Amino acid sequence: MHIPDGLLDPITIIILWIVSISVMIIGYFRMGNLFEKEDSEKLIPYIGVLAAVIFAFQFVNYPVPGGTSGHLVGGTLVAIILGPWASVIVLFLILVVQSLFGDGGITALGANTFNMGIIGGMIGFYIVVFIVKLLNHTSLKKEVKITIATAIGSYIAIVLASFICGIEIAIGGAIPIEIAILSMVFWHLIIGLGEGIISALIVFYIYKTKPDFITTESIMGLNKR
Amino acid sequence: MIEFKRYKWPIITFLVIAVALILALATGFTIGFLSENPDGLERVLIDTYGEEWLENLISPWVPILSWITNDYVAGIIGMILSITLMIGVFYLISNSKKKKGRNIEI
Numbered sequence: 001m002h003i004p005d006g007l008l009d010p011i012t013i014i015i016l017w018i019v020s021i022s023v024m025i026i027g028y029f030r031m032g033n034l035f036e037k038e039d040s041e042k043l044i045p046y047i048g049v050l051a052a053v054i055f056a057f058q059f060v061n062y063p064v065p066g067g068t069s070g071h072l073v074g075g076t077l078v079a080i081i082l083g084p085w086a087s088v089i090v091l092f093l094i095l096v097v098q099s100l101f102g103d104g105g106i107t108a109l110g111a112n113t114f115n116m117g118i119i120g121g122m123i124g125f126y127i128v129v130f131i132v133k134l135l136n137h138t139s140l141k142k143e144v145k146i147t148i149a150t151a152i153g154s155y156i157a158i159v160l161a162s163f164i165c166g167i168e169i170a171i172g173g174a175i176p177i178e179i180a181i182l183s184m185v186f187w188h189l190i191i192g193l194g195e196g197i198i199s200a201l202i203v204f205y206i207y208k209t210k211p212d213f214i215t216t217e218s219i220m221g222l223n224k225r
Numbered sequence: 226m227i228e229f230k231r232y233k234w235p236i237i238t239f240l241v242i243a244v245a246l247i248l249a250l251a252t253g254f255t256i257g258f259l260s261e262n263p264d265g266l267e268r269v270l271i272d273t274y275g276e277e278w279l280e281n282l283i284s285p286w287v288p289i290l291s292w293i294t295n296d297y298v299a300g301i302i303g304m305i306l307s308i309t310l311m312i313g314v315f316y317l318i319s320n321s322k323k324k325k326g327r328n329i330e331i
Contacts, residue, residue, distance in 0.1 A: 001266050006282030028318065035319040044315050045235035049242045051311035052304045056246045059300050061260045068268040069260035093314060097306045101299055102288035162265060169266075175273050183272065187265035 001073065001158075001165055001188075002098065003112055005105030008172040016168070017110030023118055024092060027085030046213065047082065047090070053202075054078060055094050059103075062194055070191035073161070075120025076128060076154040077199040080146070081206065083216050084122040091117035111168055115161045124157025125216070132220040142222050143207045146214070151200035155192045162188035243308070250300045 008016075035043070054074040061069035079087035092113045098104050104112045131149035138145075166184035170177035206213050263271055270279050293299045 001264065003266065004279075004282050005284035005286075007270075031318070031322075035315070035322045041316070041319060042232060042235050044312055044319065045232065045239040047315045048308040048312040049239050051307040052243055052246055055304050055307040056250060056300065059296075059303060060250065061262065061264060063260035063262065067262055069262040069264050071264060089314070089318075090311065093310050094307055097303055097310060100288055100290040100306070101293065101303060102291040105284060106286055106288075107284075165266065166269075175269070179273065180269065183269040184265060187268055191265050 001112075001115060001162060002095075002104030003108040003115075003165065003168070005107050007105070007169055007174050008108055008111055012168055012171050013107050013110060016114045020088070020092065020110045020113040020118065023085075023088050023122075024113075027088050030085045031083060050078060050081060051090065051094060054090070055097065057198065058094065058098065064187075064190050064194070066187075066190065068187055068191070070194045072195055072198050073116050073120045073158060074199070075116050075122075075161075076124030076150065076157045076195075077202055079121040079125035080128060080150060080199075080203055080216055081214055083219075084125040087121035087125065088113065088117040091121055111165075115165050115168075119161040119164055120157045123160060124153050127156050128153030129216075129220050132222060136221055143204060146207055146220070146222060147200045147204040149220075150203040151196040154199040155196035158192035158195045159185060159188050162192075243304070246304060247301055250297060250304075 054072070054077070057072035057074060059071070061071045064070045075087055075091050078090045082090065092109075095104055095109055095112050095116065099106050099109055128146075128149045131152055132145055135145040135149060140148075162184040163181060166181035167177070169175055169184075170180040174180075175183075203214070211217065262268075267279065290299070290302065293302065
């Protein structure tokens with residue numbers, strides 16, 4: 001879903017750069033007390049690991065039926081672990097590194113951050129929170145609730161991001177809007193399954209082995225029961 | 226001075242996962258379970274205009290690491306860059322937030 005240079009029109013590029021930078025600035029102030037605690041430096045090596053994991057998973061493509069391939073975006077996954085605001089910054093930094101290799105354009109960095117960080121991360125996160133809150137009325141185990149919610153939330157976020165990406169490309173005039181949206185959503189309905197499964201497995205593993213690493217547990221209301 | 230005892234487990238976890246990812250990339254590229262097919266957006270663009278059109282899109286710059294053609298090398302360099310950038314940025318964020326917190330207390 002990495003938009004290359006030369007595909008978007010200048011106004012879309014500028015607007016999405018402004019939106020993404022604004023969200024990151026707000027994110028810095030809204031990241032909560034996660035980084036204010038005395039031992040918060042202990043988190044930093046783990047954030048480094050998370051960056052490596054997301055980069056590696058975004059870098060390698062798994063085969064998808066129909067002659068295409070998919071890769072993890074990881075926005076929702078990072079948002080569940082570090083919180084929605086931090087996830088936008090993490091995704092932006094990963095996209096910066098990827099653009100150095102030509103994977104995603106430098107002018108389209110704002111748009112890519114918007115699609116994968118804001119839609120894929122923040123919106124995906126709030127979908128996960130909504131689903132967890134619904135599941136909190138059931139007797140399911142906490143790790144099952146968060147795993148199911150992650151799978152569904154990540155999937156919806158990817159499909160939604162592909163829909164928005166289709167609109168952005170169509171505004172640029174590269175492809176007619178009906179083709180852009182339909183094709184993008186069609187392929188991502190299939191590709192998103194991988195995103196949902198991989199994200200859910202990683203969250204399940206972390207929640208089983210090191211639950212305190214999921215810093216958004218209280219937002220989801222998982223620590224009440 | 227960094228107290229290594231205090232950060233023993235984060236550093237061990239960090240090293241173990243980094244090595245595991247490097248091995249996973251090496252295995253993936255060697256046995257070829259990873260796909261060379263275009264991803265979703267590339268597929269849409271190729272289906273509409275063809276591969277040549279996609280390769281000839283105008284870019285204001287030549288990506289500075291695009292000369293690395295070996296996927297495995299690019300993957301490792303990318304991971305190292307991501308880790309360095311992420312640790313650097315979040316270290317600065319953490320430090321500035323703590324400094325701000327201390328100023329408020331005073």
